[in-house]
Amino acid sequence: MKLKYILGLIIAVVLSVVYYKFNPEVYHFFPECPFHKFLHLDCPGCGSQRAINALLHLNIEKAIDYNLLLVLSIPLLLAQLSAKVYAYFTQQAIVLNFWHKPITPKIIFALVMLFWVARNIPFKPFNYLAA
Amino acid sequence: MEDQKPQDQAPFGQQPFGQSPFGGAPTPQPKNWLVESILVTLFCCLPFGIAGIVNAANVNSKYAMGDYAGAQAASAAAGKWTKIGFFCGIGVGILYILFFVVLGMGGALMNR
Numbered sequence: 001m002k003l004k005y006i007l008g009l010i011i012a013v014v015l016s017v018v019y020y021k022f023n024p025e026v027y028h029f030f031p032e033c034p035f036h037k038f039l040h041l042d043c044p045g046c047g048s049q050r051a052i053n054a055l056l057h058l059n060i061e062k063a064i065d066y067n068l069l070l071v072l073s074i075p076l077l078l079a080q081l082s083a084k085v086y087a088y089f090t091q092q093a094i095v096l097n098f099w100h101k102p103i104t105p106k107i108i109f110a111l112v113m114l115f116w117v118a119r120n121i122p123f124k125p126f127n128y129l130a131a
Numbered sequence: 132m133e134d135q136k137p138q139d140q141a142p143f144g145q146q147p148f149g150q151s152p153f154g155g156a157p158t159p160q161p162k163n164w165l166v167e168s169i170l171v172t173l174f175c176c177l178p179f180g181i182a183g184i185v186n187a188a189n190v191n192s193k194y195a196m197g198d199y200a201g202a203q204a205a206s207a208a209a210g211k212w213t214k215i216g217f218f219c220g221i222g223v224g225i226l227y228i229l230f231f232v233v234l235g236m237g238g239a240l241m242n243r
Contacts, residue, residue, distance in 0.1 A: 031223055031227035044172050045172060045175065045180075067173070069173065073169055076166075080166050099163065099166065100191055100194070104191065105187040105190075108169065109184045109188060112184065113181075
């Protein structure tokens with residue numbers, strides 16, 4: 001149980017250092033999305049690695065340029081992470097209600113699909129969404 | 132995430148004594164894997180993460196309608212797709228790094 005968290009923390013720190021030091025735009029040893037490699041289209045996750053690099057350098061504008069969806073999801077993911085960390089240290093479970101509302105996954109699904117289609121439309125203004 | 136125990140659920144359609152059907156949670160909702168699906172969609176590539184989100188939607192709506200068995204099944208499906216996506220992502224990453232290490236070593240030797 002504890003080991004799982006320690007391992008997770010170590011992996012997170014190592015990955016953060018790697019993604020801080022090496023810009024995936026410049027260094028090409030980062031894995032490329034198979035969808036992009038074979039179909040030459042952007043998937044909803046394309047640009048995430050570069051966006052993480054930009055975020056670690058606190059360049060939010062650049063991160064939005066690489067992957068808007070990732071940047072939008074960060075507040076939600078941070079909320080969930082803080083709830084879990086709080087629950088771990090205080091032994092009191094916090095349930096974030098919005099995750100369990102029927103509408104939430106539907107909105108997320110719609111956003112992901114819209115984003116996926118829109119970022120592959122090759123002219124203005126949609127091409128700003130491309131990775 | 133281990134705090135939800137599906138086996139503690141009340142039988143289908145029954146509210147536990149003394150709890151209102153609205154407001155408080157009558158029975159714990161099965162894990163909907165929504166957060167994990169989002170992570171897989173953003174970091175691992177493709178249809179698996181989205182399949183996870185769709186099943187998460189089923190978990191939430193079936194649970195809200197009182198279909199606990201359906202929510203349970205959707206939860207299992209969401210978990211399955213999210214894990215498939217996660218391990219595919221990890222697999223692609225590891226293969227890519229291995230490939231690059233082999234190629235990089237070759238290149239480094241050539242450039243000497």
